[in-house]
Amino acid sequence: MERAKPSSIKRATALRYMGASGWQPDDATTALLDRAEEKILAAATPRAAVRRLPRAVFPPPELDCGTDLTRHLQGCDAVLLMAATLGSQVDSLLRRLELTDIAMAAAADALSSVLLEQICDELEAEWRAKFAAEHLYLTGRYAPGYGDCPLELNDELCLAVDTVRGCGLAITPQHLLAPRKSTTAILGIADHPVTGTLAGCTTCHLRETCSFRKQGTTCFAK
Incomplete structure (x- = not known):
């Protein structure tokens, strides 16, 4: 299903992704971000797909999905599977900018990641409202x-x-997902309030190379 694009992309979050959290951009940088945002919003064709499944069916019992996801879904008897993408034109734009304008490419890459997150946030909010009408609750994504949790679970999620x-x-x-600016997510569904559990850095596959940890923060910091 197609998804509406927001009128703007959250600039502060994009700056954090660029390693400039809390920085007030100068006029030149603001102009660069404005141009990059315009290009991304013009190229993006957001689409999403969701499916509700019993917890006994997904994740597949035969696949070892680690302890973090199991802990996240504790107390849930169903799951909501979510997938979203900005479309292949965003990928093409980013590849072209990487060859022609590296500064614009960095800004566009960060802004497109934030745009994808905003699309998912809006989709999640809609489903939270639907489930609330059924007196059901969702964990986070x-x-x-x-x-x-292994990347191999992407195969099963996208198939489902x-x-x-x-x-x-x-x-x-x-x-991995194609187009590049795409994402998948699993949310637990329960008949009582649930929040899920953040995995944290200890078991993260990227803990040794994570740019956020080098800056003394985390990817889930607000």
Whole structure:
């Protein structure tokens, strides 16, 4: 299903992704971000797909998904699977900018990541409202590859949601998403308030190279 684009992209979050959290951009940087935002919003064609499944079915019992996801879904008897993408034109734009304007490419890459997050936030809010009408509750989003959850779960999630037909999202042999500016997520569903549990840095596959840790913060810091 197609998703509406917001009128603007959250600039402060994009700056944090660029390693400039809390910095007030000068006029030249503001102009650069403005141009990058315009390009990303013009190129993006956001689409998403979701599916609700019993907890006994997903994640597949035969696949070792680690302890972090199990802890995140504790107390839930169903899951909501979510997939979203900005479309292939954003990927093409980013590749072109990487060859022609590296500063613009860095700004556009950060802004597109934030735009994807905003699309997912809005989609999640809609489903929270739907489930609230049924007196059901959702955890936060949890993505394959986070904590000790393997990327291989992306294969099963996209198959279950039928992302190729649902939103044009495919899986590479390395279990990555294509187009690049895409994401998947798992949310637990329960008949009582649940929040899930953040995996933290201890079991994260990127803990040794994480740019956020080098700055003394985390990827989930607000």
